[in-house]
Amino acid sequence: CVPIDVRVSFMKLYPRSEVGKRSSLNFYLKECGLVGKVDMSIPAMNKIYETANVEGMRKVSEYCIKDALSCQELMVKRNIINDYREKASIAHIPLFDDYATYGLG
Numbered sequence: 233c234v235p236i237d238v239r240v241s242f243m244k245l246y247p248r249s250e251v252g253k254r255s256s257l258n259f260y261l262k263e264c265g266l267v268g269k270v271d272m273s274i275p276a277m278n279k280i281y282e283t284a285n286v287e288g289m290r291k292v293s294e295y296c297i298k299d300a301l302s303c304q305e306l307m308v309k310r311n312i313i314n315d316y317r318e319k320a321s322i323a324h325i326p327l328f329d330d331y332a333t334y335g336l337g
Contacts, residue, residue, distance in 0.1 A: 238303040241312050261302055264309045270298045 242260045272295045280288035
């Protein structure tokens with residue numbers, strides 16, 4: 233298992249001049265034609281955790297699951313894993329080293 237930071241991978245794909253300060257999951261989802269994420273502020277999430285409201289906890293879990301699935305959808309849409317795998321194969325290095333050490337992605 234190679235942990236990959238989706239945002240870092242996409243920051244390498246999109247020039248800073250094109251992205252500016254909009255480098256967010258929602259920005260990249262829209263750029264790739266995917267459905268945007270569920271919005272929930274950190275203070276709202278903290279308040280739900282403090283009150284342990286069942287309906288609120290359901291919304292938090294929906295938010296977290298959607299975020300995780302959105303990251304997976306982005307990786308599949310742009311073929312990120314296979315690109316890393318191909319570069320690692322060409323360079324004759326382990327996939328983890330490609331992403332974590334050499335930054336070939």
